[in-house]
Amino acid sequence: MGTLLQFERVSAVYGGSVSALTEISFRVEEGAFVALLGANGAGKSTTLKAASNLLPAERGRVTGGDILFAGDDVTRIDPARHIRAGLVPVLEGRRLFRALSIEENLVTGAIGRGFGHRRIAEGLDRVYDLFPRLKQRRRSVAGLTSGGEQQMAAIGRGLMAEPRLFVLDEPSMGLAPLVVAEIFDALSRLNREEGVTLLVAEQNSSVALRHADWAVVLETGRSSLSGRAADLIARADVQDSYFGGAVV
Amino acid sequence: MMDWLNFLFGVEVAVGGLLSGVMYALVAIGFVLIYKTSGVLNFAQGAMVLFAALTFVSLIERGVPFWLAIVFTLAVMTMLGFAIERSVLRPLTNRSPMVLFMATLGLSYVIEGAAQLIWGTQVHRLDLGISNEPIDFGGIYVSQFDLAAAAIAAAMVAALTLFFRFTRTGLSFRAVADDTFAATAVGLRLNLIRSTVWTAAGFVALVAGLLWGARLGVQFSLSVVVLKALPVLVLGGFDSILGAIVAGLMIGASEKLAEVYLGPYVGGGIESWFAYAVALVVLLVRPSGLFGTKLVERY
Numbered sequence: 001m002g003t004l005l006q007f008e009r010v011s012a013v014y015g016g017s018v019s020a021l022t023e024i025s026f027r028v029e030e031g032a033f034v035a036l037l038g039a040n041g042a043g044k045s046t047t048l049k050a051a052s053n054l055l056p057a058e059r060g061r062v063t064g065g066d067i068l069f070a071g072d073d074v075t076r077i078d079p080a081r082h083i084r085a086g087l088v089p090v091l092e093g094r095r096l097f098r099a100l101s102i103e104e105n106l107v108t109g110a111i112g113r114g115f116g117h118r119r120i121a122e123g124l125d126r127v128y129d130l131f132p133r134l135k136q137r138r139r140s141v142a143g144l145t146s147g148g149e150q151q152m153a154a155i156g157r158g159l160m161a162e163p164r165l166f167v168l169d170e171p172s173m174g175l176a177p178l179v180v181a182e183i184f185d186a187l188s189r190l191n192r193e194e195g196v197t198l199l200v201a202e203q204n205s206s207v208a209l210r211h212a213d214w215a216v217v218l219e220t221g222r223s224s225l226s227g228r229a230a231d232l233i234a235r236a237d238v239q240d241s242y243f244g245g246a247v248v
Numbered sequence: 249m250m251d252w253l254n255f256l257f258g259v260e261v262a263v264g265g266l267l268s269g270v271m272y273a274l275v276a277i278g279f280v281l282i283y284k285t286s287g288v289l290n291f292a293q294g295a296m297v298l299f300a301a302l303t304f305v306s307l308i309e310r311g312v313p314f315w316l317a318i319v320f321t322l323a324v325m326t327m328l329g330f331a332i333e334r335s336v337l338r339p340l341t342n343r344s345p346m347v348l349f350m351a352t353l354g355l356s357y358v359i360e361g362a363a364q365l366i367w368g369t370q371v372h373r374l375d376l377g378i379s380n381e382p383i384d385f386g387g388i389y390v391s392q393f394d395l396a397a398a399a400i401a402a403a404m405v406a407a408l409t410l411f412f413r414f415t416r417t418g419l420s421f422r423a424v425a426d427d428t429f430a431a432t433a434v435g436l437r438l439n440l441i442r443s444t445v446w447t448a449a450g451f452v453a454l455v456a457g458l459l460w461g462a463r464l465g466v467q468f469s470l471s472v473v474v475l476k477a478l479p480v481l482v483l484g485g486f487d488s489i490l491g492a493i494v495a496g497l498m499i500g501a502s503e504k505l506a507e508v509y510l511g512p513y514v515g516g517g518i519e520s521w522f523a524y525a526v527a528l529v530v531l532l533v534r535p536s537g538l539f540g541t542k543l544v545e546r547y
Contacts, residue, residue: 058429080436082435095427097422108436111434
């Protein structure tokens with residue numbers, strides 16, 4: 001067990017000038033379930049996109065510091081190579097391919113990692129086992145399924161690439177509490193039973209802290225606090241100020 | 249008896265129109281392929297049609313056998329597609345659609361100029377060995393060449409459809425067309441997919457170039473057939489292959505029928521502008537076309 005992902009004094013900007021991150025540092029240990037918390041606009045999404053080297057696709061870039069995944073500098077590796085190395089992102093807002101069926105969406109995840117027919121079939125079994133609802137909806141056009149089903153499909157699409165480090169951006173966004181619980185339970189199972197390392201950005205800090213074992217809090221683009229999730233839950237006073245009052 | 253003959257004549261006009269519509273659809277499909285993956289209206293598609301036809305006919309004139317010339321031209325079009333993707337579009341990734349459009353506009357002149365430089369400027373006759381004799385279907389005369397062209401186009405569309413529906417590369421293409429950023433995040437190799445699509449567009453340009461070239465002669469006005477594809481795209485929707493086919497047929501049939509039945513009332517000459525008038529009306533009432541994507545999502 002070592003450090004899988006390491007941010008060391010990382011700064012990032014959008015469009016050449018808008019500062020998004022200022023010298024943030026944190027680590028994700030192999031096998032951990034880490035929550036990345038913070039209010040809207042604190043820089044959670046930017047941090048995750050920087051980790052997957054997706055900032056250039058949105059006209060942003062890392063201006064300073066080091067981001068290491070399994071010891072390699074991620075800013076030099078294109079996103080497709082990242083996935084092959086096991087760093088798999090699930091984007092904010094799910095970003096399914098709306099015109100494709102649920103199953104076709106899942107298959108694209110495996111194609112992204114370069115898997116063939118056998119691995120695709122195995123991956124589908126694994127995803128349908130984790131989210132039985134997706135199996136019933138596999139032929140449905142993704143854009144017409146419910147928000148919860150779309151989030152499950154987005155997570156499933158990531159799982160098809162067999163992540164070593166699974167990076168999720170706001171999986172609870174816009175979903176009913178019961179569905180959020182179902183999704184976080186599934187993530188916990190992945191972490192415990194299959195040893196997938198998780199880094200999950202969440203505005204819904206109470207759900208995230210209940211399931212994660214470590215948390216990093218961002219405030220206006222800086223890392224302001226980190227610690228064991230259990231300890232942070234106890235500090236309810238801290239929650240209001242740092243978590244944008246989003247405590248449910 | 250007179251009524252029956254009039255009816256037969258009408259059907260003959262419509263069938264002739266539908267078949268020439270196939271030729272419009274052929275060019276329009278080349279646009280749709282690239283629009284779906286690169287988000288750019290590739291104005292150079294017409295120049296590619298010309299380049300393909302000119303390369304093929306020049307090889308034939310130098311005594312190269314038919315099939316070898318097809319294979320060689322396809323190889324040239326593949327290389328051209330790759331080169332365009334790599335040297336023009338890739339450096340402009342993430343730029344506005346207008347920038348990309350202007351780039352392809354410039355590109356069309358470069359390709360036409362290069363074609364002129366390599367193969368000269370004279371008009372070439374292209375004979376595909378398909379007779380232009382009409383066949384009699386119970387009183388309706390249909391051109392053999394048009395029928396053959398429609399069959400070739402149908403075979404090509406079937407091949408493309410199977411490719412996009414049932415192969416992993418085809419699925420990747422549809423994913424990229426749907427959401428480019430998500431496709432990047434999923435790890436799909438955009439550059440490879442785009443190169444593949446440019447190759448497919450080159451193949452479509454070759455087929456269109458041969459059929460149009462056989463009909464009009466291989467000359468520089470061939471690159472102007474793109475202008476006929478524009479109303480087809482507006483009517484069918486820029487991102488729908490099915491739309492390109494249906495709209496091509498509709499435009500082809502309606503402009504011929506309009507010429508014959510409405511033409512006499514306004515002094516004729518309708519055929520050359522009727523398609524554009526249709527496109528204008530479509531833009532007013534249904535801007536995404538008959539089959540174009542309107543955002544469908546449940547929140």
